[in-house]
Amino acid sequence: MANLSMVSKFATALLLGIVITIPTGVQSIGVCYGMVGNNLPQPSEVVELYKSKRIGQMRIYGPNADVLKALKGSNIELILDVPKEDLQRLASDTSAARNWIQNNVKSYLPDVSFRYIAVGNEVIPGNFAQYVLPAMNNIHAALSASGLQNQIKVSTSVSQGVLGKSYPPSSGTFSSDASRYIGPIVKFLASNGSPLLVNVYPYFSYIGDMKDIKIEYALFTSRGTVVSDPPYGYQNLFDALVDAIYSALEKMEGSNIPVVVSESGWPSAGGTAATMDNAKTYNQNLINHVRQGTPKRPGKAIEAYIFAMFNENQKKPPGIENNFGLFNPNKAPVYPINFG
Numbered sequence: 001m002a003n004l005s006m007v008s009k010f011a012t013a014l015l016l017g018i019v020i021t022i023p024t025g026v027q028s029i030g031v032c033y034g035m036v037g038n039n040l041p042q043p044s045e046v047v048e049l050y051k052s053k054r055i056g057q058m059r060i061y062g063p064n065a066d067v068l069k070a071l072k073g074s075n076i077e078l079i080l081d082v083p084k085e086d087l088q089r090l091a092s093d094t095s096a097a098r099n100w101i102q103n104n105v106k107s108y109l110p111d112v113s114f115r116y117i118a119v120g121n122e123v124i125p126g127n128f129a130q131y132v133l134p135a136m137n138n139i140h141a142a143l144s145a146s147g148l149q150n151q152i153k154v155s156t157s158v159s160q161g162v163l164g165k166s167y168p169p170s171s172g173t174f175s176s177d178a179s180r181y182i183g184p185i186v187k188f189l190a191s192n193g194s195p196l197l198v199n200v201y202p203y204f205s206y207i208g209d210m211k212d213i214k215i216e217y218a219l220f221t222s223r224g225t226v227v228s229d230p231p232y233g234y235q236n237l238f239d240a241l242v243d244a245i246y247s248a249l250e251k252m253e254g255s256n257i258p259v260v261v262s263e264s265g266w267p268s269a270g271g272t273a274a275t276m277d278n279a280k281t282y283n284q285n286l287i288n289h290v291r292q293g294t295p296k297r298p299g300k301a302i303e304a305y306i307f308a309m310f311n312e313n314q315k316k317p318p319g320i321e322n323n324f325g326l327f328n329p330n331k332a333p334v335y336p337i338n339f340g
Helices: 004-009 043-052 065-071 084-092 094-104 129-145 176-192 202-208 237-250 276-292
Strands: 030-032 057-060 077-082 113-121 153-159 163-165 196-199 227-229 232-234 259-264 304-307
Touching (some): 084 094, 129 176, 163 176, 202 237, 276 304
Parallel strands (some): 259 304
Antiparallel strands (some): 227 232
16 A cells, blocks of 8 residues: 555645556456465455455455465456565565465465555665566566467556656656666566556545645546646646646656556545545546546556455554455454446
């Protein structure tokens, strides 16, 4: 999930800015399956809940044997993260990368549908950023050695805070701190036909700049164009954020790189504007909106993953972090939602 302090730092700039589009059309929206709780259902029950709600994509934040076993035969497409704790080892040791792919991917093929390997989540910029691209290269090489490089794409997941400028969306650029890492990664993504994964949170942009951002713009409920950026007009902050990422990629010769929204959501309790009504409004409107694309990519469906499946009682700090879930740990919905 996006770091609040990082997002707040960019809040004013993010009045219009960050990310989204899809490599191929998706038939249903994905949901992130976080497991930072001591009262969550068993993975087998979780997979059944995904299937019963017709949720066709899942993201997990590290290899979990019980989850991977439960996914066998489900046809649920998976984003599998490489945790930051593994990055340095996988970056420096090709045999470690081969073993990682053998143990966590190949052992479950063809019964589990791996879609992407996300090498690190929101570690750019930061102490782990230097290991991301070398680890991506080694993971990609391990997949290629088994002929899986076209079936499973390698990327990394970044926060919307990587944007240094996002208003207007056409002026979107990566920050100098992020660019030194993202520039070479863009070349990797372009060479291998991989998307950039971006965590997009209008919620954090809104609470970081409530003076300039109206809640309707953040919730997809504005009645008309809010931001004009000829030839485009923006009626919601989500599209503006996504297109700012596209603009930033274009400035790095990455115009053909798709953007996948690897997280997006709204908390239902625990903080400013965190209500069940707002969370339901945002997530339902996101589900309904993704098929439309953005002004820069009209008609190109957005592959997006809602954060998160459950309220997680052990996330820190306590507050909104515990209240992004669509479902309670007893599998009852936090609020009604229709996945379409």
